[in-house]
Every structure is written in C-alpha cells, then in structure tokens.
Amino acid sequence: MSIINMEVSTFSDLSVVTPKAEPFIKWAGGKQALLAQILPHFPKSFERYYEPFIGGGSVFFALNHHKAFVNDENEWLIDTYKAIRDNYVGVVRELDKLTNTREDFLRIRAIDPRSISLEKRAAQFIYLNKTCFRGLFRVNKKGQFNVPYGEYQRRYYAVENLAAAANALKKVEFTVGDFEKCLIGITSNDFVYFDPPYFKLGGYSDFNRYTAGQFREAEHLRLASLCNELDAEGIRWAVSNSDTPFIREIFKGFRFENIKARREINLKSQDRNVNELLILNY
Ligand SMILES: C[S@@+](CC[C@H](N)C(=O)[O-])C[C@H]1O[C@@H](n2cnc3c(N)ncnc32)[C@H](O)[C@@H]1O
Numbered sequence: 173m174s175i176i177n178m179e180v181s182t183f184s185d186l187s188v189v190t191p192k193a194e195p196f197i198k199w200a201g202g203k204q205a206l207l208a209q210i211l212p213h214f215p216k217s218f219e220r221y222y223e224p225f226i227g228g229g230s231v232f233f234a235l236n237h238h239k240a241f242v243n244d245e246n247e248w249l250i251d252t253y254k255a256i257r258d259n260y261v262g263v264v265r266e267l268d269k270l271t272n273t274r275e276d277f278l279r280i281r282a283i284d285p286r287s288i289s290l291e292k293r294a295a296q297f298i299y300l301n302k303t304c305f306r307g308l309f310r311v312n313k314k315g316q317f318n319v320p321y322g323e324y325q326r327r328y329y330a331v332e333n334l335a336a337a338a339n340a341l342k343k344v345e346f347t348v349g350d351f352e353k354c355l356i357g358i359t360s361n362d363f364v365y366f367d368p369p370y371f372k373l374g375g376y377s378d379f380n381r382y383t384a385g386q387f388r389e390a391e392h393l394r395l396a397s398l399c400n401e402l403d404a405e406g407i408r409w410a411v412s413n414s415d416t417p418f419i420r421e422i423f424k425g426f427r428f429e430n431i432k433a434r435r436e437i438n439l440k441s442q443d444r445n446v447n448e449l450l451i452l453n454y
Pocket residue numbers: 199200201202203204224225226227228229230231243244245246349350351352367368369370382383385386387391
C-alpha cells in the first residue's frame with residue numbers, strides 16, 4: 173500500500189478527503205462571490221456553528237464546520253436539504269425524470285409539494301430553481317410557487333457536488349421557522365452568522381420575498397435586539413446587511429466591516445451598487 177493510500181484509509185473524518193460542496197441552488201442574496209471577504213472575519217475557533225437564515229448555504233458549505241445548527245423559514249428549502257442528506261441518489265433519479273419545457277414547467281409547478289414524497293419534493297424544488305425566471309423563489313399568499321418559466325437550458329445538478337453536500341449536511345441539526353426560535357441551547361463557546369433578507373432602500377418588491385412572510389423594518393429591529401441579548405451573554409455573532417443609515421443606527425456600538433458587493437439577482441439597477449456591511453460583536 174502506498175503512503176498516500178495509507179493516509180487516506182486511516183482518516184476517520186471523510187470530509188478531509190471529500191471535496192467541499194458548493195450551493196446546489198441559485199438563491200437571492202447568495203454569498204458565494206463574497207466568501208473571501210466574509211470568512212476571514214469569523215472567529216478562529218468555536219464549538220458549534222449556527223446559521224438561522226441558511227438560504228443557498230454558501231457560507232455553511234464553505235465553512236464545513238463539524239457541528240452546525242441550520243434554520244430557515246422556508247420549509248420546502250429545509251426539506252430539500254434533508255432529502256439530499258438522506259438520499260441524494262433518490263433525488264437525482266427524480267430530477268432525471270423532469271423535462272425542461274414550458275408545459276412541463278407549468279405542470280410541475282402546479283403540484284402541491286406537500287402531496288409528494290420527500291425525494292420528489294426536493295427534485296421539484298431544485299427543478300423549479302433551475303428552470304424558473306432568474307432562479308427566484310416567490311410564493312403567493314397561499315404558499316403556491318408562482319415564478320414564471322425562465323427558458324434556460326442549464327443542468328439541474330452536478331452529482332459530485334450533491335454527494336459532497338450530502339456529506340456536509342450530515343453534521344447538521346435542522347429547524348424550520350423564525351430566526352428567533354432556533355438558538356435554544358446556544359452557549360458562549362458557539363458562533364452565529366445571520367444573513368437575513370437585506371434592508372432595502374427605496375421599498376420592497378415582490379421579488380424580495382422568499383416565503384409567504386415579509387422581512388421589513390420590524391424584523392430588522394427584532395434581529396438587532398436579539399443580537400444585543402446574545403452580546404450580553406458573551407455569544408459571538410456576525411450579521412450581513414446592506415450599508416444603509418438604518419442598519420448602522422440599529423447596530424450602533426458594534427464593529428462594521430465594509431464588504432464590496434456584486435449583486436446579480438436584483439432587478440433594480442439602483443440596488444446593484446449598494447455596499448454591504450459585516451457587523452461583528454467581537
Ligand atoms: C439572504 S438569504 C440567505 C442567503 C444565504 N446566506 C446564501 O448564501 O444563500 C435570507 C434567507 O432568510 C430566510 N428568511 C426570511 N425570513 C426569515 C425569518 N423570519 N426567519 C428565518 N429565516 C427567514 C429566507 O427564506 C432566505 O432563505
């Protein structure tokens with residue numbers, strides 16, 4: 173046996189030899205392009221990693237921490253992560269059955285995700301994300317997905333990446349719901365990264381919605397007050413948001429790092445050059 177083979181075969185943690193996963197969905201506000209600016213500000217070591225607004229998971233996958241608590245208000249998204257973790261091969265089989273035409277898109281979009289198996293639900297989610305207009309996620313008041321067809325010919329998945337994602341997701345405990353309720357049991361040895369829907373200058377369009385709920389001034393204030401409570405308990409956190417007077421005001425007293433943003437998914441050109449902040453309490 174060669175030395176290389178010996179070393180590999182003695183690793184107990186497979187993540188050491190498996191490539192890191194990347195997000196397998198396109199997600200508004202995704203941080204993939206900003207990782208090199210964000211990650212160096214994270215603490216060098218901590219026990220457990222919390223991410224209450226997981227979205228496409230770019231920061232989570234890049235960090236690949238050994239123990240993570242992941243939350244989002246979007247239940248369909250969290251179900252998709254669970255399906256990939258438990259049976260990515262089954263999800264791939266379902267995805268391979270879905271053809272990319274306008275008629276099929278409309279038929280698949282109309283299926284109630286709660287009426288089908290976990291694997292089919294995840295395949296439906298990934299399929300809609302890859303074939304709908306700009307990969308947006310928007311639902312109506314009844315929770316029905318209503319983004320129009322996008323007319324793209326892109327592949328739905330890369331199997332090696334889904335395998336790596338399944339591996340990373342095995343270290344996760346998932347919750348679905350509001351960010352305030354997912355930090356139960358957190359201690360001062362842990363670290364939280366909050367990446368909420370951004371505070372917007374100039375109003376909110378429907379395309380800023382990820383769930384049937386809304387994230388507006390009141391929610392940003394709620395997040396700032398939670399951050400103050402965590403700070404008082406000595407728990408370290410980082411928050412991403414837009415660099416606006418409102419955000420600077422509600423996080424007054426904490427450290428601000430400038431992040432140069434490049435927005436891809438925003439429709440309004442006035443939003444494209446707004447810089448971002450990483451707010452830190454350590
Ligand atoms: C900016 S995205 C996160 C992007 C993610 N960091 C990435 O790189 O893809 C914000 C996420 O917050 C979720 N969300 C919206 N309101 C929420 C709430 N009140 N509690 C928890 N999650 C919420 C949305 O579903 C969305 O996935």
